[in-house]
Amino acid sequence: MEHRTNPYDEGDIIPTPMSGEHREREEPLASTSRSRATQSARDAAARRAANARAGSGTKQGSARQRRPQRRNPNDRPELSVQNTIRRRRKIGIGVIVGSIVTAILLLTALLFWINRPVPITVNGQQAEVRIGSTLREVLHETDVSVEPGNYVTVSGNVIQANQGRAFNAVVNGNRLTPEQIEDLRIQGTEAIEFSDGDDIIEEFNASSESIEPYLRMEGSGYSLQYVSQWARMGERQYRTGKVSGETAEVITVEPRDCIITCRDLYLEPGDDGVKYVALTFDDGPSDVNTPQYLDILDRYGVKATFYNLGENTQAFPELARDVIARGHQLCNHTMAHNQLTAVDSQTIYNEITTSADVIAQTTGVQTTHIRPPYGDFTERSWLASGGSITAAVRWTGDSQDWRYTGLNDTETVQTIVDNSLLNIHSGSIILMHDGGGGGAQDIAALPKLIERLQADGYTFVTISDLMRQAGDIPEEVCSGTSTMPQDAVWPKEIHPDDIAAAAASST
Ligand SMILES: [Zn+2]
Numbered sequence: 001m002e003h004r005t006n007p008y009d010e011g012d013i014i015p016t017p018m019s020g021e022h023r024e025r026e027e028p029l030a031s032t033s034r035s036r037a038t039q040s041a042r043d044a045a046a047r048r049a050a051n052a053r054a055g056s057g058t059k060q061g062s063a064r065q066r067r068p069q070r071r072n073p074n075d076r077p078e079l080s081v082q083n084t085i086r087r088r089r090k091i092g093i094g095v096i097v098g099s100i101v102t103a104i105l106l107l108t109a110l111l112f113w114i115n116r117p118v119p120i121t122v123n124g125q126q127a128e129v130r131i132g133s134t135l136r137e138v139l140h141e142t143d144v145s146v147e148p149g150n151y152v153t154v155s156g157n158v159i160q161a162n163q164g165r166a167f168n169a170v171v172n173g174n175r176l177t178p179e180q181i182e183d184l185r186i187q188g189t190e191a192i193e194f195s196d197g198d199d200i201i202e203e204f205n206a207s208s209e210s211i212e213p214y215l216r217m218e219g220s221g222y223s224l225q226y227v228s229q230w231a232r233m234g235e236r237q238y239r240t241g242k243v244s245g246e247t248a249e250v251i252t253v254e255p256r257d258c259i260i261t262c263r264d265l266y267l268e269p270g271d272d273g274v275k276y277v278a279l280t281f282d283d284g285p286s287d288v289n290t291p292q293y294l295d296i297l298d299r300y301g302v303k304a305t306f307y308n309l310g311e312n313t314q315a316f317p318e319l320a321r322d323v324i325a326r327g328h329q330l331c332n333h334t335m336a337h338n339q340l341t342a343v344d345s346q347t348i349y350n351e352i353t354t355s356a357d358v359i360a361q362t363t364g365v366q367t368t369h370i371r372p373p374y375g376d377f378t379e380r381s382w383l384a385s386g387g388s389i390t391a392a393v394r395w396t397g398d399s400q401d402w403r404y405t406g407l408n409d410t411e412t413v414q415t416i417v418d419n420s421l422l423n424i425h426s427g428s429i430i431l432m433h434d435g436g437g438g439g440a441q442d443i444a445a446l447p448k449l450i451e452r453l454q455a456d457g458y459t460f461v462t463i464s465d466l467m468r469q470a471g472d473i474p475e476e477v478c479s480g481t482s483t484m485p486q487d488a489v490w491p492k493e494i495h496p497d498d499i500a501a502a503a504a505s506s507t
Helices: 020-026 031-054 057-066 077-114 135-142 178-183 290-300 310-315 317-325 345-363 379-385 410-420 440-455 463-470 475-479 496-506
Strands: 117-122 125-130 158-160 167-171 191-196 204-211 214-218 224-229 234-241 247-253 258-263 275-282 305-308 329-332 391-393 428-433 458-460
Touching: 117 135, 125 135, 135 167, 135 191, 204 247, 214 379, 214 496, 224 475, 275 290, 275 440, 275 463, 290 317, 290 440, 305 310, 305 317, 310 317, 310 345, 317 329, 317 345, 329 345, 329 463, 345 379, 410 428, 410 440, 428 440, 440 458, 463 475
Parallel strands: 117 191, 214 258, 275 305, 275 428, 275 458, 305 329
Antiparallel strands: 117 125, 167 191, 204 234, 224 258, 224 391, 234 247
C-alpha cells in the first residue's frame, strides 16, 4: 500500500513482496528465510488468485502472463493518473526553468540594445560610443583634447583659470548652447566638433545705447542703383563688473549697413537666343504724345516702362491709368523735375514722396522705383530718400530725342534710332521721352527702333522683368512696389570710407 501513496516512486517495477523480482532477490537467503519467503510467496499467490477470481477472466489471464515482466504503469488506471500527475509536475518545472532562461536571455538582449554602440564622427574622426551617451562622455571616450575657458572680468582679465565652460560643441553644424550641451544624448550618426570652452564673464551691471548703421554704395554700373541690403540698428553695452569693478564697452549687436548696389545688367541670352531690352519713357504723361506712343507699342506687342512726373500725372490722370491698363509699368520721375543733386535733402525727399503719393492716388500703384531727373542721383540723394525707394533706374542707351523736338526727317529719325542702339546688349535700358522733349521725332523713330530690335532677337520687357532676369536681385526690389521692411532702419549717415572716396575723386 505504501508505494501507491509515495509520490516520488518512479514505479516501473512495483516493489511489492508479491513480485517475481522480489522473489529472485530473496533466493540467496538462508534456508529458514527461504522457507519463510516461499511460504510468503505462496500466500501472495493465493491472494492474487482470489483477487483474479473476483475480476474478469481476461484480466486474470493477462495479469498472470505479465507477472514476471516489467509492468507498463498505464496498465493500471490508478497508476496512470499518478504518473500523469508526475509528468505534469515535471513539465511544470521544465516550463518554469525554460521561462527563467528565456527571461534572462531577453533581459540580456534588452540591456545590450539599450547600451548598443553607435557610430558618430568626432572632430572629423569616426568613433563608436554607447547610444544615449552625453557629450561629456563622448569627449572622455574619444580622447579629443580641448581647453576649458576661464572665469573672467567684464574686460577679459582672468579671475579663475579653467573655471569657464568645459568645451564648446557644434553638432551637425549647429553650435549648441550650454543647456543644449547638457541635454544632448547621442542617437548615432551625429557629426560633432569639439572646441575649447568659452570664458564665463563675471556678473555685471549694464547700460545700453544704439549704434547707427551707415549707407554704403558698391559697384560701378551706371544704369541701375538698388537696395541690396537693408540696414539694422546695432547695440553697445557699457558694463561694470560686480566682482572686479572693472568697466568695459561691448558691442552686443553689430549694426548692419544699408548697401546700394550700382550695376549694369548683361544678361546671357537664353537657350532660345532671346535677348531682353527695356524701353523707357520720361516726363509724361503728355496728352499730345502719350496716346500715340501707347498705340505704337500695342501694334508691336511691346511692354515698356513710363516714368511719370507727379505734376503731369495730376494733369492727365486718365493717361496714367491707361498706361497701366495697357500692361506697362508706371514709375516715379519726381514731382516737378528738380535736379536732385542741386536741392536740399528735404526737397529730395518731398520730390520723391509727393509724386509717389500722386501716382498711388491716381492709379493705385505704390511705386518705389524712380528715375532721377537728368539721371542725377548720388549717395547723398539716397540718404535723403529716407527709405522711400528701392531702386533708381537710369539707362544704357540715351536716344537724345529731346534734342530733336518736332523734327521727323529721315536723318533725325535715324540718329534717334542709332543713339538708342549704342552699346545695345541683353539687359539694355533705352531712354526716350513721351512728355517734355518727346514728340513727332519719336513717333517716327519708335516703329523703326522696335522693328530693328525684334529682328535682332530682342524681347521688350518692363524694368521689373528686366531686373528679374538678372536672377540675383531681391524680388521686393524688382517689383518696385515693396517698401522698406519693418525690421529695417534707414541710415542717417554715409559710411566714412565712401565720404573719403568721394572727396578723393572730386579733387
Ligand atoms: Zn525727365
